[in-house]
Amino acid sequence: xxxxxxxxxxxxxxxxxxxxxxxxxxxxxxxxxxxxxxxxxxxxxxxxxxxxxxxxxxxxxxxxxxxxxxxxxxxxxxxxxxxxxxxxxxxxxxxxxxxxxxxxxxxxxxxxxxxxxxxxxxxxxxxxxxxxxxxxxxxxxxxxxxxxxxxxxxxxxxxxxxxxxxxxxxxxxxxxxxxxxxxxxxxxxxxxxxxxxxxxxxxxxxxxxxxxxxxxxxxxxxxxxxxxxxxxxxxxxxxxxxxxxxxxxxxxxxxxxxxxxxxxxxxxxxxxxxxxxxxxxxxxxxxxxxxxxxxxxxxxxxxxxxxxxxxxxxxxxxxxxxxxxxxxxxxxxxxxxxxxxxxxxxxxxxxxxxxxxxxxxxxxxxxxxxxxxxxxxxxxxxxxxxxx
Amino acid sequence: xxxxxxxxxxxxxxxxxxxxxxxxxxxxxxxxxxxxxxxxxxxxxxxxxxxxxxx
Numbered sequence: 001x002x003x004x005x006x007x008x009x010x011x012x013x014x015x016x017x018x019x020x021x022x023x024x025x026x027x028x029x030x031x032x033x034x035x036x037x038x039x040x041x042x043x044x045x046x047x048x049x050x051x052x053x054x055x056x057x058x059x060x061x062x063x064x065x066x067x068x069x070x071x072x073x074x075x076x077x078x079x080x081x082x083x084x085x086x087x088x089x090x091x092x093x094x095x096x097x098x099x100x101x102x103x104x105x106x107x108x109x110x111x112x113x114x115x116x117x118x119x120x121x122x123x124x125x126x127x128x129x130x131x132x133x134x135x136x137x138x139x140x141x142x143x144x145x146x147x148x149x150x151x152x153x154x155x156x157x158x159x160x161x162x163x164x165x166x167x168x169x170x171x172x173x174x175x176x177x178x179x180x181x182x183x184x185x186x187x188x189x190x191x192x193x194x195x196x197x198x199x200x201x202x203x204x205x206x207x208x209x210x211x212x213x214x215x216x217x218x219x220x221x222x223x224x225x226x227x228x229x230x231x232x233x234x235x236x237x238x239x240x241x242x243x244x245x246x247x248x249x250x251x252x253x254x255x256x257x258x259x260x261x262x263x264x265x266x267x268x269x270x271x272x273x274x275x276x277x278x279x280x281x282x283x284x285x286x287x288x289x290x291x292x293x294x295x296x297x298x299x300x301x302x303x304x305x306x307x308x309x310x311x312x313x314x315x316x317x318x319x320x321x322x323x324x325x326x327x328x329x330x331x332x333x334x335x336x337x338x339x340x341x342x343x344x345x346x347x348x349x350x351x352x353x354x355x356x357x358x359x360x361x362x363x364x365x366x367x368x369x370x371x372x373x374x375x376x377x378x379x380x381x382x383x384x385x386x387x388x
Numbered sequence: 389x390x391x392x393x394x395x396x397x398x399x400x401x402x403x404x405x406x407x408x409x410x411x412x413x414x415x416x417x418x419x420x421x422x423x424x425x426x427x428x429x430x431x432x433x434x435x436x437x438x439x440x441x442x443x
Contacts, residue, residue, distance in 0.1 A: 013430070043431025045396050055433075059424070062431050288396050288430055317395035319436050324395070369441040 003100040004030040004074070006302060007091050009081040009246075010107030011035025012044065013288060014275025014295030016063065018105050021299025023071045029303070031073050034093060036080040036108075039131050040068070045288065048158040050134040051141065052165035057131055081108070083246050086268040103270050103302045106247055106258055107295060110240035110276040110286065115150075119212030125234045128159055140233045141166045147233040148172075148221045150209055152179040154318055156237030157196065161321045163235070164200055171202040171229050173209060173221065178333075183316045183325060185333040187341060188363045191348040195323050204229070242277045242284055257284040262308040264298035274298040285312060315375065317368065326368040329361030329378045351384065359384040392418045392437040397430035400440065 006022055008015045011033050019031050035041075042060040049055045068075045076093070084091040084104060091099050112127035114120055126137050141147070141163055149160040152174030163170045172179075178189030179196075193203055208224035212234055221229045242257035253259045253267035257279030264272045264280075274294035276286050285291070290312040300307040315328035323346070331352060332339055338353040347366035351374075354360050359377040364370070377384035389403035401407065401421075406414040410428050412421060418437070425434050 043426070046431055046433065049433065059426070060431060289398055292397060292429075317393075317438070319395055319438075322435070324438055368438060372441060 001090070001098045001100055004032045005102045006031045006105070007081070007099055007101040007103075008033045008105045008107060009091070010105075010109055010275065010277075011037070011041050011075065011077065012107060012109050012275060012291070013041070014109075014278075014291040014298070015105065015107035016041045017292050017295030018107060018274060018299035018302065019073050020071070021296045022303045023073070025300065025303035025305060031071075032099065033068075033073055033075045034079050034081055035075065035077045036094075037130055037132070038078045040065075040075060040077055042131060044129075047128060047131065047134040048162040050131065051128075051138045051159065051162040053138070054165075057135075060131065081106075081246060084250050084271075086250055086252070086271055089270060101270070103272065105298055105302060106266070106271065106273040106277055107275045107291075107298075108243040108246070108277045110242045112236070113239045113241045114236055115209075115238050117209050117212050119214065119218070120236070122212055122214050122218045123216070124214070124218035124232055125212055125236065127236050128155060129240075137233070137235060138166075141168060144168055144231075144233040146170070146229075146231045147235065148229050148231040149235045149237060150174075150221070151237035151239070152176065152203070152205065153182060153237060153239065154180065154316075154320075156235070157192075157320050159235050159237060160201055161196070161199070163233075168233070169202075170200075171204060171231075172196075173204045173207050173223065173229070175206070175208055177206045179203070179205070180325065181333075183318070183327045184363045184365070185331050185350055187343065188325070188327075188331075188348050188350060188365050191343065191346060191365045192320065192323065192325065195346050196321065199321055240276065240286055242279070244277065247271075247273070247277075255279055255282075262310065263301045264294055264309055265301070272298045272302055280309060281311060283311070285314075287312070287316070313375070313379065317371065323366060324364075324368045326364040326371045326374075327362065328371075328375060329359075331361040331363050353383075357383050389417045391440040393440050394427040394430060394432050395436055395438060396432045397427060399427050399429040401437065 080094045146169040178186040210222045210224040244254040258273040275291035297309045341350045350363040352361040392401045406412040
């Protein structure tokens with residue numbers, strides 16, 4: 001059995017930020033980072049560009065081999081932590097190795113959620129989370145004429161745009177009443193939909209999938225309303241589920257994610273969690289800035305510093321097919337309170353206020369220049385725009 | 389020269405500082421960055437960046 005000071009399970013942003021934060025404080029500690037994927041830390045947000053060939057795999061790799069070497073980080077790719085014994089402080093790796101650790105960070109991320117549609121196991125039905133997923137979708141797209149994307153959230157829309165860029169006829173199906181339901185209100189979603197329809201995408205909104213059909217491989221998606229959409233490629237983008245398995249099996253407290261306190265500490269001594277797998281104050285973020293901050297703070301705490309994580313402001317800035325979308329705070333999608341909306345073509349702006357006129361949320365589509373001032377106004381609970 | 393913000397991670401490109409680790413000299417305007425330049429923090433592509441409104 002080998003011994004090391006820090007074992008980091010997961011080579012995504014949370015794991016790598018933690019490794020860097022540890023190294024900055026502990027020049028001599030032995031750090032092992034174990035990543036399940038064969039590729040080192042990369043820009044997961046750019047997988048859509050991999051599908052349509054805008055970039056190759058090399059461009060996505062964020063840290064070169066030298067970085068791991070210069071920081072004395074023992075990176076093991078293609079290896080996962082299968083389980084661990086929190087009493088003995090020993091982790092079992094999938095390559096058969098057993099490692100005694102002093103501190104263990106679980107930054108194992110999340111897996112795509114596959115709703116239990118009949119036919120979801122047919123060849124040609126895919127999810128998108130990793131480089132290898134994207135490369136597989138790219139090769140399937142090369143032989144496909146039509147695709148259906150199930151899920152009109154951020155990942156689904158980005159993938160749908162990539163498939164259109166690849167020359168496919170693409171229909172997006174979503175059970176919600178509007179696109180990007182986690183980021184924008186119905187009207188904002190409508191503006192985004194209009195822009196994407198202009199690019200040639202088709203939509204079935206407020207539509208349930210009944211089943212996925214095909215003999216030997218996928219041929220169509222059958223909607224509950226009776227419509228049949230032919231497709232030889234189906235991409236399911238129905239959200240993620242935090243990876244809690246190994247933590248739960250070793251007796252660590254989990255809920256939707258692995259439960260952590262403000263010091264990113266789990267219920268087990270010496271075991272920490274950060275990123276998409278972690279649940280902090282009841283929240284699983286699933287966004288890059290939160291994973292980055294949690295990883296950085298977990299690393300500092302693991303190296304003995306008194307640091308604490310207070311949460312990440314839930315705001316989104318994104319860009320789909322060149323269209324910028326920004327949202328923050330309570331966007332009141334059901335119009336229950338004081339809202340101000342302004343739409344002009346493909347530019348949309350929505351401000352929501354509380355009963356005292358203080359800004360509590362906003363959606364901007366197309367033109368997001370004022371986002372900084374809005375973030376400040378929401379953060380400080382001030383009226384916006386300021387009078388005078 | 390304008391600053392630009394990465395939508396994914398919040399990194400701000402400041403032309404005064406440039407991106408020395410990425411081989412970009414201080415004083416390089418955002419517009420003059422190579423097309424294949426990307427966010428040094430999260431890897432987002434240059435064309436994802438949005439101008440920051442100075443106030």
